[in-house]
Amino acid sequence: MCRKGLRQNNNFFSSCHVWSTLYTCKLYYQVLNFGMIVSSALMIWKGLMVITGSESPIVVVLSGSMEPAFHRGDLLFLTNRVEDPIRVGEIVVFRIEGREIPIVHRVLKIHEKQNGHIKFLTKGDNNAVDDRGLYKQGQHWLEKKDVVGRARGFVPYIGIVTILMNDYPKFKYAVLFLLGLFVLVHRE
Amino acid sequence: MAAAAVQGGRSGGSGGCSGAGGASNCGTGSGRSGLLDKIDDKPVKIDKWDGSAVKNSLDDSAKKVLLEKYKYVENFGLIDGRLTICTISCFFAIVALIWDYMHPFPESKPVLALCVISYFVMMGILTIYTSYKEKSIFLVAHRKDPTGMDPDDIWQLSSSLKRFDDKYTLKLTFISGRTKQQREAEFTKSIAKFFDHSGTLVMDAYEPEISRLHDSLAIERKIK
Numbered sequence: 001m002c003r004k005g006l007r008q009n010n011n012f013f014s015s016c017h018v019w020s021t022l023y024t025c026k027l028y029y030q031v032l033n034f035g036m037i038v039s040s041a042l043m044i045w046k047g048l049m050v051i052t053g054s055e056s057p058i059v060v061v062l063s064g065s066m067e068p069a070f071h072r073g074d075l076l077f078l079t080n081r082v083e084d085p086i087r088v089g090e091i092v093v094f095r096i097e098g099r100e101i102p103i104v105h106r107v108l109k110i111h112e113k114q115n116g117h118i119k120f121l122t123k124g125d126n127n128a129v130d131d132r133g134l135y136k137q138g139q140h141w142l143e144k145k146d147v148v149g150r151a152r153g154f155v156p157y158i159g160i161v162t163i164l165m166n167d168y169p170k171f172k173y174a175v176l177f178l179l180g181l182f183v184l185v186h187r188e
Numbered sequence: 189m190a191a192a193a194v195q196g197g198r199s200g201g202s203g204g205c206s207g208a209g210g211a212s213n214c215g216t217g218s219g220r221s222g223l224l225d226k227i228d229d230k231p232v233k234i235d236k237w238d239g240s241a242v243k244n245s246l247d248d249s250a251k252k253v254l255l256e257k258y259k260y261v262e263n264f265g266l267i268d269g270r271l272t273i274c275t276i277s278c279f280f281a282i283v284a285l286i287w288d289y290m291h292p293f294p295e296s297k298p299v300l301a302l303c304v305i306s307y308f309v310m311m312g313i314l315t316i317y318t319s320y321k322e323k324s325i326f327l328v329a330h331r332k333d334p335t336g337m338d339p340d341d342i343w344q345l346s347s348s349l350k351r352f353d354d355k356y357t358l359k360l361t362f363i364s365g366r367t368k369q370q371r372e373a374e375f376t377k378s379i380a381k382f383f384d385h386s387g388t389l390v391m392d393a394y395e396p397e398i399s400r401l402h403d404s405l406a407i408e409r410k411i412k
Contacts, residue, residue, distance in 0.1 A: 032274050039281035039307070046284055047304040055293040 054080035054149035059093055060159030061104055065124030066091070070104065073160035078149025086110065086120060086144070091151040094122070097136050102148050105131060111141070119143055236387035242379055243349040245389055246356055250345055251327045253398045260329035260343060266322050273317060277310040324348055339365035343402075354378045358398070362405040373401045 048057040061074045069091070070076070078093055086092060088110055093102045105122040108130055112118045119141035123130040132140060165172040232249065234241040254260055284303035288296045327345040344361040359374035375397060382394045 029271075032271065032278070035278045035281075036274055039278050040311075042281050042285060043304050043307045046288065046300050047308075049293065050297060050301045050304060053297075 052079040052149065054078045056148050059102055060162045062163065065126045066104055067126045069125055070154065073157050073163055075155040075159045076104065076151050077153040079152050080147065080149040086118060092122065093148045093151065094142055094146045095148055096134060232389045234387050236383055239349060239351055243347065246382065247326050247347055249389055249391065249394055250358060250398055253395055254327065254329055254343065254345065258402065260331050263328045263330050266325065266328055269317060273310060273314045277307055280307045341365045354380060360401045360405060371405055373404050375401060
């Protein structure tokens with residue numbers, strides 16, 4: 001499919017390549033290929049974000065505080081629809097202000113106002129006390145805006161890879177390196 | 189999924205852009221030299237058990253024969269079409285990425301939804317384009333009319349080689365510039381007829397086949 005040499009032709013796109021060398025032409029194809037793979041993954045992720053309404057539709061359980069329901073390394077699917085109210089007993093994933101790691105726990109108590117504004121308290125199934133110790137200094141309740149989403153489904157154990165990659169950065173680089181190598185070798 | 193488009197037609201992988209399974213298809217062996225290759229340039233040697241390498245080298249040699257022996261001019265319209273579709277899709281993806289970065293999630297929802305839908309629509313268009321417009325055509329060549337008055341005649345080459353099969357089918361299509369009618373000729377032969385035991389493509393066996401196809405179409409034209 002590569003153009004051998006520069007030939008005169010009559011379409012505007014090709015005429016952009018008249019000035020460039022064969023190498024640039026090949027490079028553009030390779031870059032575009034790679035770009036398509038990355039774009040597909042990106043679009044699928046954004047699509048999931050839009051459909052579920054949550055900013056992080058898939059999360060990995062990082063601690064054992066929800067055993068025996070969820071173990072470390074389980075993958076969770078979340079939704080965050082406005083129409084579904086949060087009720088006691090549901091498992092929610094929330095983020096505490098100032099911290100970026102989301103936490104997966106169960107809702108224990110809810111205070112609800114007439115206009116739908118709620119404040120709720122959470123606790124991990126496997127923890128002895130509720131989460132007040134985890135909240136920000138002076139914060140006693142969580143609000144809707146802290147919620148990333150509600151757990152709707154899960155796949156066990158698959159997320160262990162992500163945990164390993166976070167705990168051992170060398171493992172992450174090794175995996176990326178091997179992937180890159182594989183792609184390069186496969187192409188030749 | 190959307191992986192095989194820029195290489196799609198060649199590698200026969202899953203439809204859509206880039207090569208998750210397909211190999212980069214710059215003619216094996218002869219891809220590096222940028223200038224016009226002669227037919228008896230260094231012989232092409234490939235792994236004879238690798239189906240896609242065999243098909244690629246046969247396709248490239250057929251292209252060489254048609255372009256060099258008969259001095260036709262290659263037209264990149266089909267490939268450029270695919271390239272533009274892919275570029276537009278990537279553009280949507282980039283727009284989505286940047287917009288989401290600048291306006292964090294909940295506000296960016298409508299723009300994101302728009303970009304995602306357009307992206308998948310473009311993927312659909314690409315699949316339709318590859319299946320119906322491109323089919324398995326790997327060369328479109330023009331023969332400039334010597335008198336300069338009539339529109340060019342178009343020659344199209346397309347081929348197929350099934351997985352794990354040894355029968356290679358090459359189809360040459362001639363579209364007359366003047367009458368716009370289409371004529372085709374094809375042959376199906378085992379690849380064993382063109383490669384020797386070490387995997388070198390023997391042009392002496394392959395070139396006559398192509399010339400035969402070409403002449404059968406060219407002669408008909410003269411008679412008419």
